[in-house]
Amino acid sequence: MINRRFFLIVSSVILAHIVASKNLANNSLKTTKKNKEKIIIIGAGIAGLTAGKTLQNKGFEVILLEARNRIGGRLWTSKKWDDAFVDMGASWIHGKEGNPITQLANSINAQVFPTKSEKAIIYDINGKFITEEKEEKLDTLNNKLQEIISKIQNKYDEDISLQKALEKELKWQTLSDVNKQYFEYLLNSNIEQEYAADISQLSAFYFDETKEFDGDDLLFVKGYNLISDYLATGLNIKLDHTVESIASNSQGVNVITNKGNFQADRVIVTLPLGVLQKNIVKFSPPLPEKKLEAINQLGMGVLNKLYLLFPKRFWQNNYDWIEKISEKKGQWSEWVNLESALRKPILLGFNAGKFGREIESWSDEEIVADAMKNLRQIYGNSIPQPIDYQLTRWNQDPFTFGSYSYYATNSTPNHRQELAKPINKKIFFAGEATSIDYPATVHGAYFSGLRVSQEIITLTN
Structure with a gap:
């Protein structure tokens, strides 16, 4: 999920860092x-x-x-909607335990x-809720991915892109179309949306070289x-x-x-x-x-956001995350349900990396129409048009030229x-x-x- 790192690393090194930082922060107030x-x-x-x-x-x-x-x-709270403030840049406190x-x-x-990664619903490429059998298959493939990535990081003498390494280890050309779709969904939702870059750009050695705080992710x-x-x-x-x-x-x-x-x-x-x-x-x-x-x-990665404000909610409200296995990798595959947090029928959609950059050249109307086409695949043609929208183009922003950094190959x-x-x-x-x-x-x-x-x-x- 976009709100969690692919691998969770909690160690005494982190705790020592936190203690030192707390002391420094406290001293700075004097x-x-x-x-x-x-x-x-x-x-x-x-x-x-x-x-x-x-x-x-x-x-x-x-x-x-x-x-x-x-x-x-890159902290940027929009107050365009008086009764619902939304963050165009950073959204979450990632891991609340010990986080400054x-x-x-x-x-x-x-x-x-709090938003929880386990409170997620997944739809297949046709917009149908995935069956228990398909969900078990996704879990199996995800476990396989984690095992392969762990091996990759100890196997190669020189750094290569994560995509090249995975294609070799998975024997990509021999996979069925369905398995390719599943792998692409997992790679996009777990890695590309997290690190704001395509696996073709990420270092196989260091893409996930980071530490994490434990606990829920929190929205303001x-x-x-x-x-x-x-x-x-x-x-x-x-x-x-x-x-x-x-x-x-x-x-x-x-x-x-x-x-x-x-x-x-x-x-x-x-x-x-x-x-x-x-x-x-x-x-x-x-x-x-x-x-x-x-x-x-x-x-420098790109993660773009689209907020859609609707006249009423048409999705289940007991899920924080709405995910879809998309025809084109990463195209509107991650949505966040914000109604519980903001008390307004708002969905937040993400696009990262290559596709995130691509849509920056589209008009606002084209971006919203493409997003609605995706949502209608899931919820049907009778769902209402949004009352309003807000979106980002971080790659074009002259004061950032991107969203946040990542480990590129080499x-x-x-x-x-x-x-x-x-x-x-x-x-x-x-x-x-x-x-x-x-x-x-x-x-x-x-x-x-x-x-x-x-x-x-x-x-x-």
């Missing part, structure tokens, strides 16, 4: 005497806001430069709603921006400031934006990987070769580590793509904000 250093933070997403809050509470002078006309970055975002949510009494009933708004309180944030260049020398840093120059002792860069890959922001001196290699080797955790390294104690990097333990998550971005803050605090003590 305001100390004013530090004369000035820090510029580029980006007011979760990483930038966390770093800003931590450093300001430690006495640093902090200014955040945000290109958008809002804070939050859970702690933040509790501290501001944010209302959350009033939107994820409750967290970013809380972190932003009291910070000096300049919106609509697009950074064009960053220059550094022994004296400090100079940041040029579309609205003027800003000087400081150090700068924290939280630009999404997709923006770094486009080389839009110029660095002087240029970024080191190893840093550039890391930027270009890692992948990328490794060392690339994330390299991306996170500071340059000459002047330029620092944060964001989910720099997280080795929790990439592609809000809590990974949060931890990166704490990490980079501690790097600067240590240098200036």
Whole structure:
């Protein structure tokens, strides 16, 4: 399911990380005497806001430069529907147990709603509820996939794409059409929707190299921006400031934006990987070769959303997830029932990777019509048209060029580590793509904000 990692990894390493992060977060709340250093933070997403809050509470002078006309970055709560706020970016606290975002949510009494992967209903390619026999077959094939993936990661001497490895191990050409459809559904729902990339792009070695928190996944009933708004309180944030260049020398840093120059002792860069890959922001001196290699080797995925608001519910309300084995891999195969959480008849559909990118070139009307065609296969032609819709095109977003990072073929955790390294104690990097333990998550971005803050605090003590 999209709301769980393909493999669950819980270890003492995670617990140690959590304890350290809790201590750092608690310490950051204790305001100390004013530090004369000035820090510029580029980006007011979760990483930038966390770093800003931590450093300001430690006495640093902090200014955040945000290109958008809002804070939050890839946390983006739409309030278009007054009585139902929906998240266009991140939606879930992934794993509530020990998750720092859970702690933040509790501290501001944010209302959350659990969604469970086991509360799912699956329909076949013809839109019919799958029989118990077919469900058992899916379980068998899923177990086979997990076994093969475990073997793949210990079998090959050199990294290849997950698709090439699986095609070899499954003897793809010999499979029946039905088995191919089942495997494609499992690969899309368990992996491609999770990592926002096709298996043809994912590293067979490292695609699932991540750690997880245990417990339910939680939706914010009033939107994820409750967290970013809380972190932003009291910070000096300049919106609509697009950074064009960053220059550094022994004296400090100079940041040029579309609205003027800003000087400081150090700068924290939280630009999404997709923006770094486009080389839009110029660095002087240029970024080191190893840093550039890391930027270009890692992948930036796409996961797009479509919210449909209906006049009434026509689906069963005792399921959180509505899934379909689609004719074209990944085409409207994952839906979330939001009526229980938002008290409105709303369905949320996902499209990831290749198909997620493809539909960005379609008109809104074409996207909605294609989604409705899929839903009518399941629920019949008499279901009502949506009253309204909201959708995303993250790959076209000029401030992200994608949704979140993934391990592309031939990328490794060392690339994330390299991306996170500071340059000459002047330029620092944060964001989910720099997280080795929790990439592609809000809590990974949060931890990166704490990490980079501690790097600067240590240098200036």
